[in-house]
Amino acid sequence: MLFLSTLRIYFKKMATSNHSSVTDFILEGLTKRPDLQLPLFLLSLGIYVVTVVGNLGMILLIAISSQLHSPMYYFLSHLSSIGLYYSSVITPKMLVNFVSERNIISFPECMTQLYVFLSLAIEEGYLLTVMAYDRYVAVCSPLLYNVVMSHRVCSIVMAVVYSLDLFGAMVHTSCMLLLSFCGSHTVSHYFCDILPLLTLSCSSTRVNEILPFIIGGVNTLVPTLAILISYTFILTSILHIRSTEGRYKAFGTCSSHLMAVGIFFGSITFMYFKPPSSNTMDQEKVSSVFYTTVIPMLNPLIYSLRNKDMKNALRRVVVGRQSS
Template sequence: MATSNHSSGAEFILAGLTQRPELQLPLFLLFLGIYVVTVVGNLGMIFLIALSSQLYSPVYYFLSHLSFIDLCYSSVITPKMLVNFVPEENIISFLECITQLYFFLIFVTAEGYLLTAMEYDHYVAICRPLLYNIVMSHRVCSIMMAVVYSLGFLGATVHTTRMSVLSFCRSHTVSHYFCDILPLLTLSCSSTHINEILLFIIGGVNTLATTLAVLISYAFIFSSILGIHSTEGQSKAFGTCSSHLLAVGIFFGSITFMYFKPPSSTTMEKEKVSSVFYITIIPVLNPLIYSLRNKDVKNALKKMTGGRQSS
């Protein structure tokens, strides 16, 4: 490979998820099945929310964007990961590698801020129910989503721009199943000090800001829930919040484990396992956590299915 990434012929080889031949086919079938369910589940949620008038509310507006983001960042990584299970060298050009990294960072960053926006929606619904329609107006929700995507684009642009000026001459094998920041930094023969600082600052701000916002919101939410006199009301509110808290915990937990360490202290085998959670597991779980347990979604699905059957 050329000693600089500026060469149009620069190429990398993705090492893949595992090098054990006996696991290639079972893992291929497993992740293919997960990806199919991810695509069907998230596309189904997007269309169901778009076509059901009873789901025209802020919470489902955010859910449709969550499904879109999950579908996108899973599609950026998973198809290429499936190719990794073919027993041949999985070559990817530098331009393709940087493009994959760019779109992955956009959607994974956007998801973190979207989960925070959804938590704010929960907070207003439980703690300020009389002001809900005013505070969570369509205009406010649109502005929040614009901010979510803008922060994703900003972070991804900073990281990939800085990555594009590095030279890669140590090796051409990426010890991962996709082009991620840390595996690429370990291959660079240029100084990666600025990249590591940017990763720590941007990643720290993204993670800490969203985590603190969620924790503060939950403090107010739980305080309000405990003030509900109805046991049934408390149970319903706790059920809704626990589902969201579970998704937030898995997402930010795996992200923190993956990125908040210097490259020299990372173990790529452990990081591959961690990355599987937020790349393949979370996108398939979110429709189940947020949607299939929701009575409104179930009723909308039954109504749409019944209408089609009767027609």
């Protein structure tokens, strides 16, 4: 919360130095149809509760269960933190749209929301890449796993991931702050995203339109290639395992991660790398709902339901409470 407050103060100072006449925006919301407001509110609220409980539960379970103190679950706890931040930054504002006629967000708050959203998106992409490398070491070099993926190495890797996401988000947001917003201030979205904000600018947005393809392309292409290379080696190693049970067990350690990778990168690619002529705001909203609301809810379900260690740790915690 202190970090978000600092960001708001920073963006407020930047906004005062900008010659934009807009001091706040109105978020249009997910839909304008009155008959869908209540059902969507209840659905979104339910997803939000499941997301918070699921991700917070994963973080706490990994923290208190000694058998889960390994690099794989260390990275998984960070992934759950991303889902928790996603839901806390974006979903509450979306819920306001369903129960209020005008959902107003100030310019500094809008820029803060944009910055945090971009930072989390970039962080998740690189974190999934690190998790793919972790699975590669576990399957292809199990005897060296504790050496290669030591606590010090994991900490350094996460520091690099945080540096990359903070830098990428700052570049996007800083360029957005250089634009002038002097016309309509109704954002055709349920949160402050790049493309809806660019349509409101009354200055040249050419640089801002190119940035998602450059920075977004790098932050998508590099993780995708790294993940593909990792799983190429993983698949080769699995095929060399003679026993069917051994192959199934090795593949089982990677299946949850593969599902999370496919869902995340698939939705991001659909959102930002479509031809401009095929862009419609309804499609963008649906895609945005998927990776800002649905994916953070699915990740803890995917990893917990398909992971025996997580089930056993949860069972021990429940049994321990009942016995005490």
